[in-house]
Structures are given as structure tokens and as C-alpha cells.
Amino acid sequence: MGSRPTLQGIARSDQASAQPWRFEAVNVSKSYGAVIANDAVSVDLNAGEIHALLGENGAGKSTIMKILYGMELPDAGHVAIDDTVLKIGSPADAIAAGIAMVHQHFMLVPSLTVLENLILGNRRFGGLMTDRRAVAAEIAALAAQYRIEVDLQRPVGKLSVGEQQRVEILKALVRGARVLILDEPTAVLTPQEIKALGLTLRELAQDRHGIFIVTHKLPEAMELSDRVSVMRRGRVVGTWRTDQITSSELVMHMVGRSLPASVSRPQLTPGSTVLELLNACVAAQAGRGELRDINLKIAAGEIVGVAGVEGNGQQELAEAIAGLRHVSAGDVILCGDAITNFPAAEILAAGVAHIPQDRHRDGVVLDFPLTDNAILVDHQTPAFQQRGIIDRHAVIQFTDRLIDVFQIRCSGREAPMRSLSGGNQQKLVLARELARRPRLLIAVQPTRGLDVGAIDYVHRQLIEQRSAGVAILLISTELDEIIALSDRIVVMREGRVTALPDKPTIETIGAAMLGSADRPAGAA
Amino acid sequence: MSVHVDSAVTERWRPFAQGTGLVLASMALTGLVLLPIGINPIGAYAQILKGAFGSVNALTEDLVYATPIILTSLSVIIAFRCGLWNLGSDGQLYLGAIATVGLGFNRFGMLPPVLLPVMAVAAFAAGAAWAAVPAVLRLRFGASEVIVTIMMNFLAVTIATYLVGGPWASGITPATAPIVSAGFLPILVPGTRLNANFLVAIAAAALLSFVLRRTVFGYQLRTIGQNIDAARYAGMPVNKIRFVSFSCAGGLAGLAGFGEVAGIYHNLPNGLSPGFGYTGIVVALLARLNPLWAVIVAFALAALSVGSGGMQRAMGIPVSLVSILEAVLILLVLATRLLERRA
Ligand SMILES: Nc1ncnc2c1ncn2[C@@H]1O[C@H](COP(=O)(O)OP(=O)(O)O)[C@@H](O)[C@H]1O
Ligand SMILES: [Mg+2]
Numbered sequence: 001m002g003s004r005p006t007l008q009g010i011a012r013s014d015q016a017s018a019q020p021w022r023f024e025a026v027n028v029s030k031s032y033g034a035v036i037a038n039d040a041v042s043v044d045l046n047a048g049e050i051h052a053l054l055g056e057n058g059a060g061k062s063t064i065m066k067i068l069y070g071m072e073l074p075d076a077g078h079v080a081i082d083d084t085v086l087k088i089g090s091p092a093d094a095i096a097a098g099i100a101m102v103h104q105h106f107m108l109v110p111s112l113t114v115l116e117n118l119i120l121g122n123r124r125f126g127g128l129m130t131d132r133r134a135v136a137a138e139i140a141a142l143a144a145q146y147r148i149e150v151d152l153q154r155p156v157g158k159l160s161v162g163e164q165q166r167v168e169i170l171k172a173l174v175r176g177a178r179v180l181i182l183d184e185p186t187a188v189l190t191p192q193e194i195k196a197l198g199l200t201l202r203e204l205a206q207d208r209h210g211i212f213i214v215t216h217k218l219p220e221a222m223e224l225s226d227r228v229s230v231m232r233r234g235r236v237v238g239t240w241r242t243d244q245i246t247s248s249e250l251v252m253h254m255v256g257r258s259l260p261a262s263v264s265r266p267q268l269t270p271g272s273t274v275l276e277l278l279n280a281c282v283a284a285q286a287g288r289g290e291l292r293d294i295n296l297k298i299a300a301g302e303i304v305g306v307a308g309v310e311g312n313g314q315q316e317l318a319e320a321i322a323g324l325r326h327v328s329a330g331d332v333i334l335c336g337d338a339i340t341n342f343p344a345a346e347i348l349a350a351g352v353a354h355i356p357q358d359r360h361r362d363g364v365v366l367d368f369p370l371t372d373n374a375i376l377v378d379h380q381t382p383a384f385q386q387r388g389i390i391d392r393h394a395v396i397q398f399t400d401r402l403i404d405v406f407q408i409r410c411s412g413r414e415a416p417m418r419s420l421s422g423g424n425q426q427k428l429v430l431a432r433e434l435a436r437r438p439r440l441l442i443a444v445q446p447t448r449g450l451d452v453g454a455i456d457y458v459h460r461q462l463i464e465q466r467s468a469g470v471a472i473l474l475i476s477t478e479l480d481e482i483i484a485l486s487d488r489i490v491v492m493r494e495g496r497v498t499a500l501p502d503k504p505t506i507e508t509i510g511a512a513m514l515g516s517a518d519r520p521a522g523a524a
Numbered sequence: 525m526s527v528h529v530d531s532a533v534t535e536r537w538r539p540f541a542q543g544t545g546l547v548l549a550s551m552a553l554t555g556l557v558l559l560p561i562g563i564n565p566i567g568a569y570a571q572i573l574k575g576a577f578g579s580v581n582a583l584t585e586d587l588v589y590a591t592p593i594i595l596t597s598l599s600v601i602i603a604f605r606c607g608l609w610n611l612g613s614d615g616q617l618y619l620g621a622i623a624t625v626g627l628g629f630n631r632f633g634m635l636p637p638v639l640l641p642v643m644a645v646a647a648f649a650a651g652a653a654w655a656a657v658p659a660v661l662r663l664r665f666g667a668s669e670v671i672v673t674i675m676m677n678f679l680a681v682t683i684a685t686y687l688v689g690g691p692w693a694s695g696i697t698p699a700t701a702p703i704v705s706a707g708f709l710p711i712l713v714p715g716t717r718l719n720a721n722f723l724v725a726i727a728a729a730a731l732l733s734f735v736l737r738r739t740v741f742g743y744q745l746r747t748i749g750q751n752i753d754a755a756r757y758a759g760m761p762v763n764k765i766r767f768v769s770f771s772c773a774g775g776l777a778g779l780a781g782f783g784e785v786a787g788i789y790h791n792l793p794n795g796l797s798p799g800f801g802y803t804g805i806v807v808a809l810l811a812r813l814n815p816l817w818a819v820i821v822a823f824a825l826a827a828l829s830v831g832s833g834g835m836q837r838a839m840g841i842p843v844s845l846v847s848i849l850e851a852v853l854i855l856l857v858l859a860t861r862l863l864e865r866r867a
Binding site: 322323324343344345346347348349354356361362363364365366367368372375376377379380385388389390392 | 738739740741743744746747750751753754756757758759760761
């Protein structure tokens with residue numbers, strides 16, 4: 001027993017937090033078939049430190065984090081605490097050693113309350129005799145100490161994604177974790193939640209916890225971390241103290257080249273109206289929002305940006321146009337023809353492309369190979385089938401083209417979608433929808449979860465489609481993106497569309513997003 | 525590149541290697557049960573092998589027994605591939621058999637070349653119609669197809685028993701009167717019971733495999749089974765496809781009933797199916813829902829059953845040994861799947 005190195009052992013001793021420690025991966029390599037996900041990767045973490053890991057999609061960030069957490073075993077190299085090799089064979093070993101990981105897909109039981117989830121499977125609170133109230137008080141104190149706002153008595157199923165993430169963090173702390181591994185924690189959060197997470201992480205570091213945080217967003221890494229490492233193509237390009245490197249240097253390291261400041265938008269006169277919504281309404285359904293009297297017009301060659309805090313009807317708007325939600329009143333008109341409540345297939349065939357918000361859920365079939373995913377929407381078109389028989393050859397050519405043009409990192413077109421990194425899965429959806437050359441493109445959060453290089457590429461693609469006369473509905477919570485790309489900007493709030501004054505600024509848009517100033521801070 | 529090919533090849537043969545390993549393991553485990561009650565497992569297994577493969581007749585019997593199992597397993601597979609459980613292939617098989625017998629009396633005086641195809645189509649249609657009921661209840665009203673199909677199995681058996689004992693009774697044996705000889709399926713190997721429905725089953729497996737892999741319908745069906753949200757997003761007619769596939773599932777099971785009547789018994793006996801529908805579920809799962817593997821697995825299980833008859837005759841060991849063996853095998857397979865999912 002005693003010979004196993006653990007961080008908890010250190011933590012529980014009296015001078016717990018004072019004692020320094022070092023947790024590291026040494027020359028770790030890992031391959032998946034032909035893909036080398038990690039190539040002699042070394043990263044380290046000290047007590048009290050936040051270490052950010054940056055890199056493009058498929059760079060191998062998640063892989064090294066999973067190895068540190070014992071979810072994957074390295075082909076070569078090892079994990080160590082204070083120079084003692086750590087035998088981590090499974091997440092259970094990692095947790096026993098004081099290392100915890102917060103996943104993007106949470107591992108919580110929806111029907112149980114937060115408190116029950118925290119106690120579940122935890123020896124310290126095990127047994128029938130557990131005094132719930134004492135435990136709850138102890139956990140509440142822990143949460144308060146690290147500024148984790150969460151209601152212990154609510155069922156997890158009722159929590160927002162951000163709240164569930166906080167529960168995961170708290171769960172790790174309750175189990176005595178000293179090292180927290182967060183893989184792209186901010187991808188699913190609202191700006192306010194990101195701020196709160198930052199505060200919590202700072203508190204944790206102050207208390208001598210160590211934190212590995214994977215992120216795509218440079219400003220976050222710059223603001224939060226003490227040190228930053230950049231990965232590219234399975235290798236660590238370098239590690240720097242955050243105060244000794246600039247954002248633009250980091251971008252250069254990430255993509256291997258420097259990026260132009262922003263995309264240029266050629267001057268265009270918009271053509272005829274492609275999409276028109278007339279007093280369109282969608283009734284609220286269980287757990288889903290509603291749309292009220294939406295009036296919106298998009299012309300050919302025009303990008304209309306929809307800004308707003310997430311969950312204010314943006315997804316419903318996209319789905320109503322795409323035929324996925326019932327329009328309870330009003331009309332949806334495409335190029336002069338009413339398509340209100342048409343079957344989704346007909347709307348797609350009429351020239352609508354839809355990049356769905358939840359690409360993981362709606363946009364891909366994880367157990368299908370890339371080939372089958374590439375034709376998801378267009379499998380009925382003569383290009384991919386004749387008399388009901390799928391043209392394998394055409395599908396293969398098309399898939400290869402998408403992989404090539406969008407630089408999708410995968411072990412081949414027959415690789416299951418599941419084996420791709422999240423960003424690469426997204427790229428396939430984007431590539432597929434853009435390749436359809438639609439009349440109307442609905443892009444919901446098209447760059448969420450993408451790395452800098454890919455974001456730039458997607459922006460260029462949107463501009464290119466605009467130049468080709470496509471009408472684009474761009475729905476995004478990234479204000480910078482909306483402002484950079486849109487010809488016209490509207491704001492969605494509580495299921496309504498608000499037009500903006502000419503020449504909107506970040507401030508006027510922000511004010512419209514929040515509505516009258518009575519909105520409580522932190523509400524999503 | 526060579527790495528790719530290698531892994532693809534091992535991937536393709538993995539079910540086979542795994543299956544063989546699991547069969548051997550369950551034989552060993554069952555053997556451990558036999559030893560203390562004074563039965564030599566090696567001797568018993570040798571007798572099974574002999575009974576299953578020892579003669580031409582044994583071999584053809586394997587195929588005879590495999591035929592309905594192949595069809596019921598395909599029935600389970602096509603439904604499962606679009607995300608629905610068809611536990612009703614036993615009942616659908618009975619409906620196919622009833623339709624076959626009903627037409628096989630040839631009260632309408634159909635010409636011999638027409639009669640057989642009409643019987644086959646009617647059997648398919650009857651099975652499909654029987655399956656359409658749970659499909660509609662599920663797709664329209666959300667009733668669990670698992671429960672409805674199982675209940676309808678009992679109903680189907682009851683109807684068959686009624687017909688055998690009442691309107692269609694032969695008066696001599698516990699079976700209906702025989703069908704006309706123009707309704708007999710051709711025998712493939714003279715002097716055996718191996719009949720043309722075996723070829724129908726093989727063709728059905730090949731066809732289903734092709735449909736699933738290469739056609740738009742099969743693609744939509746698989747998408748619905750794997751990710752119904754993505755299917756809706758892509759505008760697929762989700763309910764229509766699910767209805768068609770579940771009905772086809774019933775039709776395939778109906779064809780199994782057709783073969784038993786027109787190919788083997790030439791009437792409808794009481795207790796026509798010794799649980800072909802349920803064996804079909806096992807086969808479908810063991811074959812990982814792959815129609816071509818289902819043919820091989822069905823053959824293996826059929827051989828086991830046929831061989832156990834020989835063992836019983838030679839050594840006096842009850843056939844239920846094979847039930848134990850099968851049960852152990854199923855448990856092992858399920859355990860393996862669970863472990864795989866964890867990994
Ligand atoms: N389970 C897996 N099977 C096959 N390939 C994988 C698997 N996990 C990751 N990969 C591949 O390894 C590479 C690195 O992936 P990952 O570590 O997820 O990247 P990141 O998190 O930096 O985006 C990618 O090319 C990805 O496709
Ligand atoms: Mg990742």
C-alpha cells in the first residue's frame with residue numbers, strides 16, 4: 001500500500017497544501033492504427049499551477065489528457081509523480097492517486113440529486129448510516145470555498161450543461177483530487193459561466209491544486225494559465241510561461257504559420273429575397289423554447305447574423321426553417337414559395353443546407369464510417385444513387401474530396417466517425433453542408449469547438465458562399481464572429497427577434513442581448 | 525498501408541475467431557457440470573459431432589433445421605438494424621404457416637406452377653400483416669413492441685392450435701389435413717428432407733445483406749437504427765422506413781413458416797415451431813446483426829441440436845444438455861459484449 005505515490009496522501013497530511021509536488025507525462029507515445037496521436041509527449045504540472053494546453057483539432061490534446069487520467073494506456077513513456085513512475089491502468093487508479101478528469105460528456109446520474117451524485121460510490125460517505133445533513137454541510141462548505149455555485153438538492157437532469165460541469169468539478173474535489181484535468185471545459189459554457197469557472201480554477205490553484213486545461217480559445221488560455229503548452233500533430237511544440245509569450249506567437253506555433261488579421265468581405269449588392277419569415281411562431285414544447293412573431297428577410301448574397309445569449313430561441317429558429325419543428329402560426333417562404341411545415345426532406349431538396357447546433361447528436365452517425373456520414377443529407381440525389389442503389393464509387397470520391405479539402409484528420413475514409421477528434425467530426429459536417437451549394441445556408445455556431453486555423457477556414461467558406469449568391473443565416477454566440485461576417489445583425493432574446501440600429505457596436509448589441517438591465521448576472 | 529489491410533482482415537474475421545473461442549469455452553464450462561454427474565463430456569461431444577456431421581443425412585438435417593432459424597434471425601436483424609426489437613418472429617412464423625396451409629388445400633384450384641409462389645407470397649404477407657400490428661402500435665401510440673410482439677406470439681399459437689383441432693383438423697394426427705402435392709416444395713437431395721426453402725433462406729440472407737449495405741433504403745434503415753436524430757435531421761421518412769422494415773421482419777419469419785409446411789410437414793402440426801423465433805434472436809445477436817454471419821451461426825446451432833439427438837440415442841444423455849450448452853454460450857457472449865463496451 002504505502003509505496004504507491006498519491007497526491008492525496010500528500011494532501012491529507014497536515015501541511016497538506018504547503019508541500020510541493022510535480023505530476024508529469026514523460027515521453028508518452030500513442031497510436032491509433034495509422035494515426036500517431038501522441039509522439040513522445042512530455043508535459044508537467046506543479047502544485048498551485050494552471051497549465052493550459054493549446055492546439056488545433058486532432059493535435060492530440062485529448063489523447064494525452066486521457067493517458068494522464070488512465071482512460072488510455074500509452075504505447076511508450078509513462079506518467080509520474082515526483083519522479084516516481086505511477087502505475088495508472090484505469091481511471092479508478094487515477095482517482096485513487098488524486099487525479100480527476102472533467103469530461104465533456106458528463107458521467108452523472110440524471111435522476112439523482114446533485115448531493116446523491118456526489119456521494120454515490122464514494123467510500124468516505126458510504127454505508128447506510130451516513131448522516132446526510134452533515135455530509136451536505138461539508139460539501140456545501142467545499143463548494144463555497146472554491147466559489148462553485150450549485151444547488152445540492154436539485155436533480156442533475158434538471159441542470160444546465162454549465163451546472164453539470166460544476167457538479168463534476170465538485171465531485172472531483174469531494175473525492176480528494178489534487179489534479180484536475182479539464183478537456184475543453186468552456187466550449188459548452190456561456191460567457192458568464194466561463195468567468196465563474198475562471199474564478200473557481202483560480203481559487204483551486206491558490207489552494208495548491210494543479211490544473212490541466214485544454215482549450216481552443218487563446219484569450220482564455222492567456223488569461224487563466226500560468227504556463228501554456230502548444231501541441232501540433234501529436235507533438236508538444238513548446239511550453240512557455242504565459243506572461244512571457246504573446247497570443248500571436250502562440251497562434252503561429254499552433255498552426256505553423258501566421259494568420260491574417262481577419263477575413264475581408266467584398267462589397268456586394270444583395271440579390272432577390274431568398275428566405276422570408278412572416279410572423280412565424282413556434283409553440284413551446286417540453287423543455288424547449290418558443291418563437292414569437294419572427295419577421296426576418298435574407299437576400300441572396302447576404303449574411304444575416306443572429307446574436308444572442310444561448311437558449312433564447314436560436315436553435316428553434318434554425319429548426320423551424322429546416323422543417324424540424326412545427327411552425328404553429330405564420331409563414332416560412334423560400335424564394336417566393338411557402339415551405340411552412342413541409343417535410344424536412346423537401347426543404348433540404350429545395351436548397352436549404354443546415355449546420356445543426358448539436359453536430360454530435362444530429363449531424364453525424366458515430367458508428368458509421370466517414371463515407372456514410374458524408375452522404376447523410378444528400379444520399380437521395382442522383383449523384384450518389386441510381387435506382388435506389390448507392391454509388392459506392394461516387395461516395396468514395398466525394399468523401400476523399402471532403403477529407404482533402406477540409407484537411408480532416410482521420411485514419412481513412414472507412415474509419416468510424418467515433419474515432420475522429422471532436423473538431424474533425426465537426427469539420428466533416430461543415431464540409432458536407434458547404435459542398436451542397438445551397439440557396440440558403442443555416443449555420444448554427446459553425447465554428448464552435450474549432451481551432452484557430454479551422455475557424456479562419458470556415459469564415460472564408462462562408463464569405464465565399466456569400467459571393468456565390470447564397471443567403472446565409474448565421475447564428476452564433478461569438479459576437480466577434482457575427483460582427484466580422486454579417487451584412488445585417490439581429491438579436492434574439494426570449495424567442496423574439498429585435499432589429500438593431502445601423503452600425504451596431506459590441507455595446508449596442510450586448511445591450512440588446514441582455515434586454516432591459518434587470519437580467520440577473522449568470523443566468524443563461 | 526499494409527497496417528491498414530491487416531487490421532481490416534483481422535477485423536473481418538474477428539467475429540469468427542471470437543465465436544469459435546466462445547463455443548469452445550462454453551463446451552468446457554458445460555463439461556465441468558457434466559463430470560460430477562458421471563458423464564464423460566468428451567464422449568458426449570464426440571457423439572454430438574458424429575450426430576451432426578457423421579452422414580449425408582445428418583448434414584442435410586443440419587441444413588433443414590438451419591433453414592427456419594436463418595429466416596427468423598434475418599427477421600430479428602432487419603428490425604433491430606432500424607432500432608426495433610422483433611421478439612415476435614415465432615408468432616409471425618405461425619401466421620406464415622397458417623396462410624400456407626390454408627392456400628395449400630387448394631380450394632380455389634390454382635394451377636401447380638402458380639400455387640407454390642402464391643403460397644410463399646401469402647405466407648410473407650401474413651407474417652408481415654401480423655408484424656404490422658405491433659409496428660403501428662409502436663409508431664403511432666408508443667406502445668412497446670417488445671411486449672406486443674411477445675403477446676402476439678401466444679395469440680398466434682392459439683389460433684394455430686384452434687385450426688389444428690377444429691376447422692382444419694385431419695381427424696387422425698394432431699395436425700391439419702395435408703396440403704395438395706402441387707404445394708410441396710422440391711427436395712434438393714433425394715431421400716432427405718432438404719428442400720428448396722433452404723435456397724430461399726440463403727437468397728434472403730444475401731439479399732438483405734445487399735440491401736443493408738448498398739441501397740438507399742438500407743442506408744436509411746441503418747441510420748435510423750444508429751441515430752434517429754440524425755435521420756430526422758437528414759429528412760429521412762423515419763416512421764415509414766421503420767414500418768416497412770418491421771413488416772418485412774414479419775414477412776421473413778412468415779417464409780420460415782411457409783418452408784416448414786410446404787417443405788417438411790405438408791400440413792400444419794401442433795407445436796410447429798420449437799422456438800425458432802427465439803433461437804433467431806440468439807443467432808442475430810451472436811452474428812452481430814450481420815445477415816451473412818447469421819447463416820453460419822444458424823448452421824452451427826442447428827448442427828448442435830441435430831447432433832444432440834444422436835448423442836441422446838447413443839449415450840442416453842438427455843438433449844437438454846444442449847440447452848445448457850446454449851444457455852452458457854449466450855451468457856458468455858453477453859458478458860463479452862459488456863466487457864467490450866466498457867473498453
Ligand atoms: N479512439 C480513437 N481511435 C482512433 N483514432 C483516434 C482515437 N482517438 C483519437 N484518435 C485520433 O488521434 C488524433 C488525436 O486526437 P485527439 O487527441 O482527440 O485530438 P485533440 O483533442 O487535440 O483534438 C486524431 O487524429 C484522432 O482522429
Ligand atoms: Mg479533443
